[in-house]
Amino acid sequence: MSGPTATRTNPVTATRRARIGDRVTAAGRGAVLFLLTLPAMAAFGAVVLAMALMSVGIGLLLVPPAIIVLRRVADQRRRLAHAWQGIEVPSPYRPEPAEHRGGAAARVRHCLSVLRDPATWRDLLWSITDPVIGAALALLPIALILEGIYGFVITALWGPLTQAGLRDWYLFVHVTPANAGTAWATSAIGAALVVAGLGCAPALLRVNGRWARLLLAPTAAATMARRVQHLTETRADAVDTNAAELRRIERDLHDGAQSRLVVMGMNLNAAARLLERDPETARNLLLEARDSSAKALTEIRDLVRGIHPPVLADRGLVDAVRALALDSALPVEVRADPVGRLEAPLEAAAYFAIAEVLTNAAKHSRAERVRIEIHHGDGVLRMAVTDDGIGGASISAGTGLRGIERRLATFDGIIAVSSPHGGPTVVTMELPCASSSPKTSTSSGTA
Template sequence: MEGTSGGEKAAPLRPGIRDTVVRAAGGAVAALEQLAGGLGTAVVALGVLLWLALAAVTAPLGLGLLMAPKALRALHSLAGRERDRLGRWGPEVIGPGPAPTRLRLALVDPTTHRELRWLVRHATLGFLLGMVGVLLPLMAVRDALFPAYWRLMPQDTSSTSLGFGPAQTWAGALAVALLGLGWIAIIVGLTPGMARLQAAPGRRLLSAGPDVDLSLRVAELTATRAAALDAHAIELRRIERSLHDGTQNRLVTVTVLLGAARRMAARDPAGADEILERAQGAAEQALAELRSVARGILPPVLADRGLEGALTGLAASCAVPCRIDVDAPARCAASVEATAYFVVAEALTNIAKHSGAEEATVTVRSHGGRLRLTVTDDGRGGADEDGGSGLTGIRGRVAALDGTLSLTSPRGGPTTLEVELPCGS
C-alpha cells in the first residue's frame, strides 16, 4: 500500500488565498508606515501645542503676545506638512488659503480654529496611535523570536514584552512565541483601522471649510478644465504625428509605386506586377496604421463588447497574467468607459514594464452613479507619479471627468491604483 513520502511537498496556497495574504500583509506594512509618519508629526504637534499653551498663559505678562505670531506660523506650517503627508497616503487634502499669523486676526479665523482642533487631537490621540504602531512590530519580533535566544537571557528577566513571567522551560519559551504571533495578528487586523483613525481628524479638519468650498471648487474645476484642454491638445498632436509620419508616408509610397507601375505596364508587365505588389503591401500597412490611430481615439471594442469585453481583451494581451472582475450592469457614458479603458490599459502597461509583478487584478464596480476601478499587482511597489510612468497622464484623464485617483504603492508592494468616475459624465 502506498504511503505518503517524507519528501512530499506541501500544497501551495491557492491564488485567491495567496492574494488575500499578500494584500493583508501589504496593507499592514503600509499602515505601520503611516502610523510611524503620523507619530513624527504628532511629536511636533505636541511641542507646538505646549508652545501655544505657554503663549496663552504668559499673554497677560506681554510675553505671550510676542510668542503668538511664531507659534501660529509653526501651527500653519505643521498643518501644511500634515496635508502633504496625508496626500501621500490617499486622496489629496486641499487646504484653504494662507491663514493669518497676527493674533487679533487668528482669534476670529475659522481655518486657525480648525487647525487648533486638529492640533489637540493629533498631539493626543494621534501620538498614542503612533506610539502603538511603532511598538507593536518591536514587540512582535521580540516575542516571536524568543525561543531563539531565551537561554541567553538572565535568570530573572521577564520573558514577554509585557514584562511578566520569566521563561525557564522550552514550553514557556514557545508560549512567548505564540504571544508574538498574536501581536502579528493584531498588526494585520487592527493597524489599517488605526491608521485611518489617526488620519481622520486631519482629513476632516485640515481640508477647506464650508465657507471656502465654493471658491475652491471653482479653482479646482478651472485647473481640471485646463488639464483637459492640455490633454486634448497632446492627443491631437499624437494623432497628427501618427498620420503624418506613418499613414501619409505609406500613401505617398503607394501613389509613387502606382505611377511607376502604370508607366512600366506596356514595356515590362512582369516588373509592373512586382511594383503593384509592393504598392498593395504599402496600402495594407497604411490601413493597419489608420486602424491603430482609430483605436487610439475610441476603441471600437467598447461599442461592440462593452467595458467588460474590452478589459478582457486588454488582460489577454497583457504580458503579466491578469484577472478581470467586472460588476457594472448598466452602461456608462462613452467618455467614461473610454477613460476607464485607457486607465486600465496604461496601468497594465506600467505593471508589465516596471513592477516585476507575477499577477495583476482589475476590479470594476458600479454603485450609486459612480464607476470604481481598482488595479492591483503583487510587484515590487514604489510607484512614483513623478517618475515618468504614465500616472500623470492617468490623473489628467480622470480629473477631466471630475473623477478621483488614489495610489498606494509601498516599497515591496503591493501596488493598488483606485479610480472613481461619475457614470454620467
C-alpha cells in the same frame, strides 16, 4: 472522560464589554482633545505676539511661521475629528504664493496673503474658544467618572478621611463617622456618576467633533473658490492632454499611414506608365502598392484603437478591458460587476487609465500575474489593478501614474497607490459616474 474544557463567550456579554470599551475609549479621547487645547492656546499667543510686532517690522517675518504652527495644530484636530468621530473636516486654506521665498517684498506679500485668508481668522477663533467650549465637552465625562471613583474611595476609606479632616461632604451627602450609611450612599452616587460619564462620553465626543467642524471647516465661499480653482486646473490639464494627443495623432499619421499612402500613389503612377511596355515591373509595383495599402490600413486601425477602441464603443468598458487583458504580455484576471454603459468620455478615461496601469506593470513590475477588479455602486466606478511584482511604484516617481491622475482629475476622479518594496502593488482608481443602461456581461473571468 477528561479533557480540556472549551469555554464560549456569551455573545451578549461580549457585546456589552465592547460597548463599555467604546465608552471608556471615548472618555479617554476626550482627555486627549483637552490636552490638544494647550498647544492651540500657545499657537494663538504666538500669532498675536507676532502681529503685535508687525509695527516694528519683525512681525512680517514672524507671522507666517506662527500661523503655520497654528494651522498644524488645527490640521491635527481635523484629522482626529475624521479618525475618532467620523466627521470629515476638509482643509480650508488657500494655496500659498509660489514666490514668497524671494526678497523682502515677496515675504511681505506672503505675510499679507496668510492674513487675508479667512481660514486664518477662523483658526484663531477656534484656538481661543476651544479651550472653553471644546474643553468642557471633552472633560465632562472624565470629570464625572473621576468624581464617581472618588465616591468609591470615600466608601472604602471614609473613617480615616473624615478623621483626618480631609473632607466630610461628598456632593450633597454629609459623610460622618457616626453614620456609616452615608458612606455607602457615596458609593451608590459614585456608581451613578461613573455610569453617567461613560454614557455621555460618545455623544459629547461627537458634539465636540461638530464644534470643531463648525469653525475649522471651509466656508461656502472658500469651498466654491477651491472648486473653481480645481476646475481651472483640471480644464488646463485636459486642454494640454488633448493638444498632446492631437500632436501624437498628427505625428503618427505623418510618419506612418501618410508616408505609405504617398509611396502607394507613386507606385501606382509608375505602374500606370509601365503597364504597356513593361508589364512585369508594373505588376511588381502594383504588388508593392497593395502591401503599402494593407500596412497603412493596419496603422490607421491601430491609431483609431488608440483614440477610442471600437470594442469600447460597441461593447462597453468591461468587455473592452477583457480584450485589453487578452492582448497583455502578462496573465490577467478580470473580475467585474455588470457596469452597464457609461458616458463615452468616462468610459474612455477609465479604459485608458487601466491600460496605462497594465502597461506599467508589464514594463516595470516584474510581475507574474495581474488582477483587475471593476465595481460600480453608489454612483462611483471603482477600479483596482493588483500585480505581484517587486513594488516601489509611486505617483511622484513617474509620469505614467501622474498622467493617470491628471486624466481622472478632469472627471473629479482619484487614484491611490499602495506599493511597498517587495510588492504587491495595488492601484485603486475611482470615478464618480452613473450607469445609463444595463448591459449583460459575465461577472468575472480570466484573460
